[in-house]
Structure formats: C-alpha cells, structure tokens
Amino acid sequence: MPTWLQRINARRAKPGDGSPLPRFRWWQLLSRSVFELPPDPGRLARYTVDVRHAGDRTDGAVRARLYRDGALAAVSTLPTAFPVEGGAIEVAVNSIGLRRCHFVPSDGRTPERVLTPLPASAEGRRARFDRAHPAASRLVGALALAAVLIGVVVGGYELLMQLASIPPVVEAIGVVERPVRIPLEVGVAVGAGAVLGGLERTLRLRSTWLDEFAT
Secondary structure (H helix, E strand, O other), X not given: OOOHHHHHHHOOOEEOOOOEOOOOOHHHOOOEEEEEEOXXXXXXXXXXXXXXXXXXOOXXXXXXXXXXXXXXXXXXXXXXXXXXXXXXXXXXEOOOOXXXXXXXXXXXXOOOEEOEEOOOOHHHHHHHHHHHOHHHHHHHHHHHHHHHHHHHHHHHHHHHHHHHOOHHHHHHHOOOOOOOOOOHHHHHHHHHHHHHHHHHHHXXXXXXXXXXXXX
C-alpha cells in the first residue's frame, strides 16, 4: 500500500501522451538523467525515468517523465512518486542534480533500490567506472566527500563571519575579529573543489544538504 507521502507526491503526476522516449545525446551528459527499471516476474513492463535538469522550455519547471515500454505514461513536477506494479518509483532533485530515483516496493519488507542508469548517461558512465575500477572508484568517492566537507567548513566559517558583522550582532557581542583570513585564490579553489565533489556524489545519487551548502 502506498505511503501517505507517496500518495501526496503521486497527485502531481499527469497522464502522458504516449510519445516515444527521445534518444539520449552526448551533449546531454550533465543536463539529463535517464534511469530504467527493467521487467521482473512481478512486473512485465520496462519503466524509464527521464529528468531534464535545465527545466522545460515552456515554463522552466524541472519535471520527471515516466515511460512505460518506451511510451510516455506520466509527467510530474518534483518530488514525485509514480505508482507502478509492486510499488512506486520515487524521484527527487536538489540544486545540484538528481537526488533520488528509487523503486520502493509496496510490501514494506523488500528493500528499496536505485534504478539502473542509462549506460550513455553521466550516471551510467560513473557506474561503469565503479564496476571496472572499484578501488579507484572508492578513492574518487573519498576525495569527493573530502572536497565537500572542506567546502562546508570554509563556507560555514565565512557565513559566521558575515553574521558577526551584522549591526545588531555587533551591538550585542561587540566586534569579532577574523581569526583567519582566507585568501581569494584559496576560496575559489575550495569552491571549485566542492562543486566537483558535489557533482561526483550526485552522479551516484548520494548528495545531501551538505553538498548543496558546500556548492
């Protein structure tokens, strides 16, 4: 049985017009995410989720499109939950990219799982790298996490210093001298690293609010 959150999110979905799934192009690597839920004994249809991160041309809203056996079955703003046989496909984004694209079984016992990324997509290429080079993949993941955490620390420090300079705060606690001044070049490098780290984590659907704050 769908959860109350799934029921609320599912209300955003509108029926599709049956149009075919557009072919994935190489220049869409960072602007489009395509994930698939293959058939199994309890579900004969193949489902595909297509998300264009730049938004629709008509109104700029980011939407998820659900294709059933290659035909558009439903369209929804995000976050959403598309009901399918045996459960629901939950889709959500953040300011970096796709945050969630999971199949959640309705029996409440079977673990949820991430849909399979299209091999040609950026997420698919990252998954292929993980399978081919697991040790290097873990190293890249660790570096990405480190870059994000450094971005959080530096960003949090700068935010605190800005808050401390607000007149009401100065009146309450006095002038706070910066213990450390971060050079512009270091700040830019940390910011760039945080963006790259957040992007790498997004390709594995592991980004959180920390990644958003850091970037």
